[in-house]
Amino acid sequence: xRRAQPCAVFQTPHAMKRYQALADTMAAEIRAGRxxxxxxxxxxxxxxxxxxxxxxxxxxxxxxxxxxxLIRARERSGYYVAPGxxxxxxxxxxxxxPAAAPAPLADPAPIDVSSLxxxxxxxVKRPDVAPLGSAFPSPKLFxxxxxxxxLAHATRMLDPWSTVVDMPPGNEALRRQIALRYIGMxxxxxxxxxxxxxxxxxxxxxxxxxxxxxxxxVAIESxxxxxxxxxxxxxxxxxxxIPVDPRDxxxxxxxxxxxxxxxVRACWFMTNFQNxxxxxxxxxKKRALVALLAKHEVPLIEDDVYGELHFAQDRPPPAKAxxxxxxxxxxxxxxxxxxxxxxxxxxxxxxxxxxxRRLKLMTTISTSIPIQAGIADFLQHGGFDKHLRKLRGxxxxxxxxxxxxxxxxxxxxxxxVRPDGGYFLWLKLAGxxxxxxxHREALGHGINVxxxxxxxxxxxxxxxxxxxxxxxxxxxxxxxxxxxxELVRGRG
Amino acid sequence: xRRAQPCAVFQTPHAMKRYQALADTMAAEIRAGRxxxxxxxxxxxxxxxxxxxxxxxxxxxxxxxxxxxLIRARERSGYYVAPGxxxxxxxxxxxxxPAAAPAPLADPAPIDVSSLxxxxxxxVKRPDVAPLGSAFPSPKLFxxxxxxxxLAHATRMLDPWSTVVDMPPGNEALRRQIALRYIGMxxxxxxxxxxxxxxxxxxxxxxxxxxxxxxxxVAIESxxxxxxxxxxxxxxxxxxxIPVDPRDxxxxxxxxxxxxxxxVRACWFMTNFQNxxxxxxxxxKKRALVALLAKHEVPLIEDDVYGELHFAQDRPPPAKAxxxxxxxxxxxxxxxxxxxxxxxxxxxxxxxxxxxRRLKLMTTISTSIPIQAGIADFLQHGGFDKHLRKLRGxxxxxxxxxxxxxxxxxxxxxxxVRPDGGYFLWLKLAGxxxxxxxHREALGHGINVxxxxxxxxxxxxxxxxxxxxxxxxxxxxxxxxxxxxELVRGRG
Numbered sequence: 001x002r003r004a005q006p007c008a009v010f011q012t013p014h015a016m017k018r019y020q021a022l023a024d025t026m027a028a029e030i031r032a033g034r035x036x037x038x039x040x041x042x043x044x045x046x047x048x049x050x051x052x053x054x055x056x057x058x059x060x061x062x063x064x065x066x067x068x069x070l071i072r073a074r075e076r077s078g079y080y081v082a083p084g085x086x087x088x089x090x091x092x093x094x095x096x097x098p099a100a101a102p103a104p105l106a107d108p109a110p111i112d113v114s115s116l117x118x119x120x121x122x123x124v125k126r127p128d129v130a131p132l133g134s135a136f137p138s139p140k141l142f143x144x145x146x147x148x149x150x151l152a153h154a155t156r157m158l159d160p161w162s163t164v165v166d167m168p169p170g171n172e173a174l175r176r177q178i179a180l181r182y183i184g185m186x187x188x189x190x191x192x193x194x195x196x197x198x199x200x201x202x203x204x205x206x207x208x209x210x211x212x213x214x215x216x217x218v219a220i221e222s223x224x225x226x227x228x229x230x231x232x233x234x235x236x237x238x239x240x241x242i243p244v245d246p247r248d249x250x251x252x253x254x255x256x257x258x259x260x261x262x263x264v265r266a267c268w269f270m271t272n273f274q275n276x277x278x279x280x281x282x283x284x285k286k287r288a289l290v291a292l293l294a295k296h297e298v299p300l301i302e303d304d305v306y307g308e309l310h311f312a313q314d315r316p317p318p319a320k321a322x323x324x325x326x327x328x329x330x331x332x333x334x335x336x337x338x339x340x341x342x343x344x345x346x347x348x349x350x351x352x353x354x355x356x357r358r359l360k361l362m363t364t365i366s367t368s369i370p371i372q373a374g375i376a377d378f379l380q381h382g383g384f385d386k387h388l389r390k391l392r393g394x395x396x397x398x399x400x401x402x403x404x405x406x407x408x409x410x411x412x413x414x415x416x417v418r419p420d421g422g423y424f425l426w427l428k429l430a431g432x433x434x435x436x437x438x439h440r441e442a443l444g445h446g447i448n449v450x451x452x453x454x455x456x457x458x459x460x461x462x463x464x465x466x467x468x469x470x471x472x473x474x475x476x477x478x479x480x481x482x483x484x485x486e487l488v489r490g491r492g
Numbered sequence: 493x494r495r496a497q498p499c500a501v502f503q504t505p506h507a508m509k510r511y512q513a514l515a516d517t518m519a520a521e522i523r524a525g526r527x528x529x530x531x532x533x534x535x536x537x538x539x540x541x542x543x544x545x546x547x548x549x550x551x552x553x554x555x556x557x558x559x560x561x562l563i564r565a566r567e568r569s570g571y572y573v574a575p576g577x578x579x580x581x582x583x584x585x586x587x588x589x590p591a592a593a594p595a596p597l598a599d600p601a602p603i604d605v606s607s608l609x610x611x612x613x614x615x616v617k618r619p620d621v622a623p624l625g626s627a628f629p630s631p632k633l634f635x636x637x638x639x640x641x642x643l644a645h646a647t648r649m650l651d652p653w654s655t656v657v658d659m660p661p662g663n664e665a666l667r668r669q670i671a672l673r674y675i676g677m678x679x680x681x682x683x684x685x686x687x688x689x690x691x692x693x694x695x696x697x698x699x700x701x702x703x704x705x706x707x708x709x710v711a712i713e714s715x716x717x718x719x720x721x722x723x724x725x726x727x728x729x730x731x732x733x734i735p736v737d738p739r740d741x742x743x744x745x746x747x748x749x750x751x752x753x754x755x756v757r758a759c760w761f762m763t764n765f766q767n768x769x770x771x772x773x774x775x776x777k778k779r780a781l782v783a784l785l786a787k788h789e790v791p792l793i794e795d796d797v798y799g800e801l802h803f804a805q806d807r808p809p810p811a812k813a814x815x816x817x818x819x820x821x822x823x824x825x826x827x828x829x830x831x832x833x834x835x836x837x838x839x840x841x842x843x844x845x846x847x848x849r850r851l852k853l854m855t856t857i858s859t860s861i862p863i864q865a866g867i868a869d870f871l872q873h874g875g876f877d878k879h880l881r882k883l884r885g886x887x888x889x890x891x892x893x894x895x896x897x898x899x900x901x902x903x904x905x906x907x908x909v910r911p912d913g914g915y916f917l918w919l920k921l922a923g924x925x926x927x928x929x930x931h932r933e934a935l936g937h938g939i940n941v942x943x944x945x946x947x948x949x950x951x952x953x954x955x956x957x958x959x960x961x962x963x964x965x966x967x968x969x970x971x972x973x974x975x976x977x978e979l980v981r982g983r984g
Contacts, residue, residue: 114850114854118850118853121853124656125656125657125659127653127657134656136655136656138652139652139653139655139656140652142652144650144652145648147647148644148647148648148650148862151643151644151647151862152640152643152644152647152648155639155640155643155644156637156640156644158636158640160630160631160632160634160636161619161631162833163628163631163832163833164616164617164626164628164631165617165619166833167617198690198856198857198859198860199856199857199858201854201855201856201857202855202856202857205854205855205856209726213728214706214728227854230854231854231855234701234851234854234855236705236706340655340861341654341655341658341858341860341861341862342860342861342862343856343857343858343859343860343861344860358606358610359726361610361613362606362693362697362719362722362723362726363693363694363697363723363726363855364690364691364693364694364697364835364856365690365691365693365694365835366691366833366835367690367835368690368833368834368835368836368860368863369832369833369834369835370640370643370833370834370863371860371862371863
């Protein structure tokens with residue numbers, strides 16, 4: 001097994017299989033409205049003749065379309081175009097860049113990633129399934145009892161008028177505590193520009209809404225946190241994908257070219273311990289990124305939810321630290337560091353603070369007032385930094401345990417770049433492995449791994465999986481890695 | 493003073509004043525992009541000549557444009573087109589209906605209600621201001637200490653895995669409790685179709701997103717809860733306004749005509765104690781409404797946040813009670829009945845439940861897990877129905893006190909229809925009164941009343957104000973009504 005190898009996916013564009021090509025063709029027909037909802041799809045025999053492919057290719061294409069939510073099977077009656085198929089609106093612009101970019105599409109094309117994501121996410125809820133596919137660390141790593149105490153105390157003490165006063169931008173004590181943490185990163189962040197949100201996801205969505213309108217082009221990463229793809233999709237935006245190298249992150253040359261060639265209205269990037277690759281931009285690259293975007297006056301929506309989970313001594317700074325023009329909207333939360341499920345996040349929205357505040361009022365009005373007060377209490381009295389040190393130590397131990405288990409059980413040709421923070425490994429499998437199929441087979445064995453294609457608008461990364469090491473090591477997890485190895489070898 | 497008189501505004505279309513017409517004309521120029529952000533507006537002298545109007549008309553038009561957020565004054569330099577002015581996207585389709593409808597616009601026109609709403613709402617936060625303009629009842633009317641106890645208990649008992657398991661659709665115990673309340677209304681509501689949200693506002697927004705795409709036409713009320721106007725605006729939809737009579741609610745004939753003539757994709761109506769009029773649809777009208785929409789297969793987003801605040805013996809049923817096709821998305825919350833600021837709402841989304849659940853996951857991921865558990869605990873053990881009886885009694889007493897104060901202090905030509913629930917009076921003032929100006933003057937005296945124009949995409953209801961009676965009677969409120977009377981008379 002090779003480690004610390006940059007992944008090769010960007011050098012050798014993912015060769016599309018025949019059934020995928022067929023599925024794409026039919027998906028385009030459906031999304032263009034040429035096959036309206038309820039239409040019965042042609043028979044398998046018809047398609048084998050029409051496209052000159054084998055029956056199994058047609059079946060696999062139908063399987064894929066079903067997975068994307070575009071068609072549904074009716075018993076003994078064939079396949080039909082599914083309701084909701086037309087909701088897909090994500091268009092991907094082709095970057096003209098040759099070597100480093102993912103394979104360009106000939107035309108902007110609508111893409112639906114949501115159905116695929118949801119089918120994968122639904123499995124996370126099953127308690128019997130080994131949580132290698134989870135998006136969160138184990139809830140057992142958090143001081144939930146101490147938090148409960150803060151919440152109880154703060155709620156008991158709550159001034160009834162706080163239900164009015166703590167409306168957006170949010171509870172003042174909380175925003176002061178958050179501003180203090182920015183000072184710890186060397187950032188003088190005015191509390192007035194902080195808007196408290198329902199987790200980072202809302203912060204990111206509102207930030208994106210504040211600086212775009214439907215049809216606009218935004219730059220996202222490839223591979224990309226799937227929720228960013230979904231947000232781009234449901235806001236009716238078009239995405240241009242900028243490659244991320246697992247070793248050193250975003251390709252700034254491709255970004256510069258994209259900014260020159262396309263009317264990019266915003267960027268959404270994860271600068272520290274990127275999901276799924278684990279890549280962190282160096283300080284030099286962050287500076288260069290901020291300068292490049294400032295030159296083009298393009299806002300950066302910075303997703304920094306993993307920044308506090310660093311294994312080295314110091315927290316990597318966010319790009320926000322180098323922002324002099326108020327263009328960086330720094331989004332973060334406590335969901336991965338302290339309070340999963342509390343739904344407490346924020347954005348330091350710079351010059352867009354007032355727009356975000358208004359959008360927040362219009363969509364969810366306010367973040368839960370007791371939650372804001374409880375978290376403020378914890379940040380002041382609960383020992384957050386001590387907890388963070390403990391959490392980082394646990395995650396580091398678990399990373400090493402996961403690496404060792406992978407070395408034990410997975411074939412030699414599996415590679416990844418060791419992350420310096422967060423709780424994900426981005427595994428590159430041999431080229432012939434189909435991650436979607438592996439995902440399904442693993443689920444059948446009670447193991448959830450996250451397949452690469454949900455991190456891409458085009459369902460690229462077909463031989464990658466993301467593995468979560470955010471859970472204390474256990475026999476269940478060791479077994480899961482062992483069985484995963486068997487499944488991968490079985491297909492080798 | 494006449495009470496219980498139907499308001500006449502729909503019979504005599506609101507005559508637009510010259511300065512309003514001028515402001516509308518210039519707003520259209522700005523929104524069409526013909527006056528880009530930063531453009532200096534023509535001088536007052538120039539406009540008096542160009543449009544043949546007096547200087548005061550131009551000044552008032554500029555004042556209005558400033559209030560809408562479209563222009564900004566710079567000291568000693570004149571007026572400039574403001575940043576953000578182009579965000580306005582709400583277009584209103586003209587109904588062709590003569591008598592009952594508000595004055596039709598010649599063409600679909602973009603309208604910006606948000607800036608106006610925000611300038612009005614910002615005053616609500618000021619603790620020194622008499623809360624006649626508040627959107628909420630007094631927080632003192634709620635059992636906040638008992639709630640705090642439920643929240644503390646539930647959080648202490650929280651299974652760490654609930655942070656995963658209670659993701660959308662939401663906490664199961666909570667959804668069972670909510671389903672039980674539907675049974676109390678005679679509705680067999682499957683808990684699977686209930687999605688827990690961050691208050692009703694998120695339920696309404698997600699429901700609207702689930703059944704529309706940008707550019708679609710939706711039917712809303714006139715006058716209309718301003719947040720519905722904002723939602724329509726920020727989702728890029730077009731609105732068709734259906735008149736609401738304060739006595740018997742929505743005009744179903746106009747709605748039927750609108751459904752015949754326009755491609756209406758959804759309706760957003762408040763069926764019980766409508767905000768701002770207080771109107772409730774009779775059972776017959778609710779039946780007819782559901783049947784009419786079923787005939788056209790148009791979903792109804794039913795905003796029923798005031799339904800529990802009835803002064804008569806029985807809770808008026810929602811339209812959802814008559815829904816046999818799963819087309820009604822019934823949205824409600826506990827923000828006005830139990831837990832202000834907790835941000836706990838839900839939607840019974842019928843056939844759209846899965847779409848709403850997915851949108852929820854995509855935008856805010858989940859409603860705060862401790863909040864869900866705490867509210868579930870209170871609904872089970874906290875005495876919700878007893879609290880509701882007390883709350884209704886208090887609101888009824890306050891309504892009568894407000895009526896008496898209005899009789900004491902306001903002129904005879906002020907009229908309203910007495911509401912049978914909720915906590916708003918919709919006051920019609922004499923035709924020459926400018927509610928926006930009254931609002932500003934009153935604020936100067938430390939009194940907040942909600943001006944009629946924020947309840948309309950066209951800023952109609954220029955001589956209406958909404959008055960909140962949700963606060964226990966006090967000398968401050970009595971004084972506020974007295975001063976309001978003086979201001980109204982001073983302009984008489």
